Amino acid sequence: MRLQRLKVEQLRQFRAPFEIDGIEPGLNLFVGENEAGKSTLVRAIRAAFFERHRSSTVEDLRPWGETAAAPTVELDFMVGDTAFQLRKSFLQRKRCELKYGARTLDGEDAEQYLAELLGFSFSVKGASRPEHWGIPGLLWIEQGQGHIIKSSVENAADHLRKALDASVGEVASTQGDALIAKVRAERDLLLTPKDDKPRGELKRALDERDELQVQLAELDGRIEAYRRQVDQLAALKAEHALEQAARPWDALRLQQQAAEQALAASEVLAQQLDAEKASLQRVEERLQMVEQQLAGFEEDRRALAQREAGLSEAAQRLEAATAIEARRASEQTQAEAACGLTAAALERARQDDLRRDLAERAADADTRVRELDTLLQRAVAEQARIEQLRQQAAAAAIDPADVERLRSLAAELEALRIRQQVVATRIRFRLADGARVTLAGEALQGEGERMLTSAASIEIPGGHLEVVPGGDALGALARDEADARAACDALLQRCGVVTVADAEARLSGHRQALQDGAQAARTLASLAPKGIDALKADRVGLLARIEAVQQQMAALPVDDRAAGDQGMTASLAEVETRHEIARAQAATIGTQLAQATQARLVAHEQHAAAIREHALLQVRLGAADRQSREQDAGRQLLAARAERQALLASIASKSEAVAGTQPDILRQSVERFRRSADLAERAHHDRELEITRLNGMLQEAGAQGFEEARAALAVRLEATRRRQRELDLRARALHLLLERLEASRRERTRQLRAPLQARIDHYIRLLFPKAALEIGDDLLPGLLTRPAMQGNESGAVSELSHGAREQMGVLTRLAYADLLQEAGRPTLLILDDALVHSDTQRLDRMKRVLFDAAQRHQVLLFTCHPAAWRDMGVVARTIMRG
């Protein structure tokens, strides 16, 4: 494709017509300052192709503020050898006209033709978007979009494939895409696109089939129930007819009646048996009575004999008792006599005893009187001694304290004396015989020693010696001694004694007298504890008692027995014992006598009773009708026994008979047959009701004709099933087709890879010698491998810098352009301010690349940096605002 002329009018800032003519086949450089209109021209070219002339979403083309504008683009271009003139105006005057060769297309036909020619599509609604731009979208690089390659290629994929199919060397399908679209549309009618679930007709058929199946199953259930009920009805009717004919309850009733009769007979028999048992009871009673009667007669006879024996026995007992009584009476007389004797003896013995006792008491009293006399005498003497000793003690009375004082004074004097001697001047002398020496008047002889306590003079032949003991002590001692001496003497005088020893003796005598007096008093007390007067009173008492005893003795009877007897008299105790024995014996015998008398009385009474009873019995036995009665009773006995025998036999046989009929079982049978008959009849009746009920139900059900309905339903179900199967098969076949077709298309697309890679290789070497840019199955640049300091380094294009990515994007687009050209498709490359991020070195290389591409393609390069592209060997056209 080669653009030759471009003209815009009433389009953005180009309000006036602006035209570029003579556009070169290769590289064309358009320069202009910012907002000069470079991008507006690019936009004009895009709008001429991509936007529908009728579009209302191209307001951006309108010059600012000009509501009546009709933005217009005119393009002259060649495709192959065909010249095209496109004139398109928007908004106010919506026109599109395409002339080529001799043909002219208008409006949408023109637009559609262009779309297929260049390989893009239109937006169904609204402005054209990148996904519609197809191949031009890939080859016309918008400002700042050069690095975006993936979406551009994807958006162009369908068109590329269509355009390039022919170029891959093999025969590609010319109607594949249309077919795929058709198959997909057909398939998507039956299956959901995402998860292959039934939808549309298939879903309806499935649902209807399921619903019909449910309905059919329900109807089948009802038919089955209906058939069962019909069978049940048949069975019931057969049974009913059978029973109606057989009437089993009649037989049962007959059986019941028979059992009832048997039971009645059995009950009659049982009643008879009961009557006989009652009779037997009565006979037994009568028999017992007669037997008792006879026994009575016999008893009477036996009793008489007994009575007679009893009578004689009673007589004997009476006689014996009488004898015993007499014997006891004589024994009692003897005993009484003996007792009288012992009583007299006892009286005497008691008097003797009293007498002896009195005599002894008198003697005792006498002795006591004498003893009292002695005591009295000694007591009086003792009394006198006590008085004497008291007087004695009173005479020698001295105060013991005084004596004690005296003793201490004496001791003090002694002590003073000793101290004087210690202090005294000691004069020892040994004198020859004959020497006359006097000391203080004392002649000294021989050998000795004297103590001097006061001045003394020693007389010696020829003079004397005055010796004066030295010191004050002697003087003081002498004074103390004198004081003590004076006190002692005063006390001695007060006490009436001369010396201390006297005082001591006097005190000792006083004490002795007091002790003796006390001793004498104790002696007196032992002799006459209650005093002498008491002793005297005792004596008077004793004398009076003696008097009384003597009077008592005198009162005693005179003992008239010989003196010898008196000596022989047994002791009182013995006599008493003897008397006791005699008295007891007499009492015993008395008692025995009383008993004997009692026994005799009893025996007498018994005897009398025996006589009376015997007489009575004799009277009774002698009664006139007794014999006939006894005989009568004997006869009755025999009769009753015979009757009993007969009854027993009858009862035994009847019991057996009754037991044989088993009345309980008979009763059960009656009940059983009755119930069975009732049940049979009721069952029959119930069955009749059931038959009526079933009949009604079945008639009602049958009237609905649901077997016919089922058949109709089955027809529908079968049709639905058939349809569902057909649709299912169709869905699966379509699914398979779609799968296979898409797989094939994918495969076909992959086959484009090799030629694309070859073109990429061509361009990448112009950029980086020895580098490799790998094209993936998605026909996009993948890994870039370049020589580095050590070996090669690889990296994904997507991870390169913005500038490098833009370079790769331009390379890829050029490669695609080459492929498209080889496939005979129109190519036009437009770069709007591209490669601005490339450094000088890289830009130089990219210029090589672009220059190379421009050898094959027309390239329109818009830039605001004219200096950067000065070395492209072409004249730069300056765009000035119109």
Add this chain to the structure above:
Amino acid sequence: MPRFLHTADWQIGRQYSQFPPDDGVPLAEARLEAVGTIARLATDHAVDAVLVAGDVFDAQAVSERTIRRLFAQLAGFAGPWLMIPGNHDAALAESVWTCARRIGAVPPNVHLALEPGVLDFAALGFVALAAPLTQRHTYNDLTEWFDTATTPPGLLRIGLAHGCVQGQLAEDIDSPNPIGADRARQSRLDYLALGDWHGCRRMDERTWYSGTPEPDRFRDNDPGHVLLVEIDAPGALPVVTRVATGRYCWRTLEAPLSVASDVEQLAATLAAARPSDVLSLQVAGEVDLPGLVRLREAIGLAEAGVRHLQQDLSALRLVPTAEDIAGLDADGYLGELIAELRDAQSQRTDPEAARVASHALTLLATLLLEGRGVESPA
């Protein structure tokens, strides 16, 4: 000379689940109309009685309307109709018959033998020994009692029974209800009218299945007749004549295709089909694309021309030729896909997958044929 029409297996109430309702309803109607035809024939031939040997109704619980319509069809013949129940309409405790009687649909000239017994038509010169089915299935020979049944001398003994003559019919028969093979002779019957077998068939000189008067299945056993039975006198051999009654002709067309001319032949056969035909078309073998187009065309034409055409092409494989593929513009991978599907439909390991592949191939071919007109601007 007493004469009878012998018929059976009317199967009234039958519906054709294998057909779409549009086709099934007329077929069901035709069964009812066949009865009217029989009545007319009976009158035309002035028969003494019509013997209906069971399966008058197809089911027990049919609608009252259907019952009334059936009996209404009998109006064309005023003479006696002797009917026995068969296995489909057995005389159960509650049955289509009790229903028919209850609603008063049974005309007085219809003699229903709902219990085994002798029906006396002395005035007409015959007695009928009827062996109706009183259960859906029995395993006893219900005609056994015919042997010992005594009838007045000088009257024809006509037997009516429904079941399977032992030892003579194929295995896949309708019911197990057995009938002694030599019953007519053993029971001294002049004629034994049988039902159950839907084809018209002579069992012996006195024993016949009349078959159903209106065909109801694709089985070529000569259905669609009634029998006109003429007997001179007791003991004389009956003269039996087939009278066609069937309106529709049920036919099975089995066409194995291998060469191109087979398709043309089949197309000719289909073109020759009559409006009364009910066809079951089973096409197997292989066909190329023009053959398939031709076949479809022929089938489409035939479908319009016959009562019903039931087709089974599941055993048919489309085998496009190289020319076919070229003709379809199936270049590139489409050509490869066609070849792949062609192979897949012939593989035996997964019949289901083969079926899908076959269908897919046909679809693909169809789509390609439809799209042949599309032009590309390039």
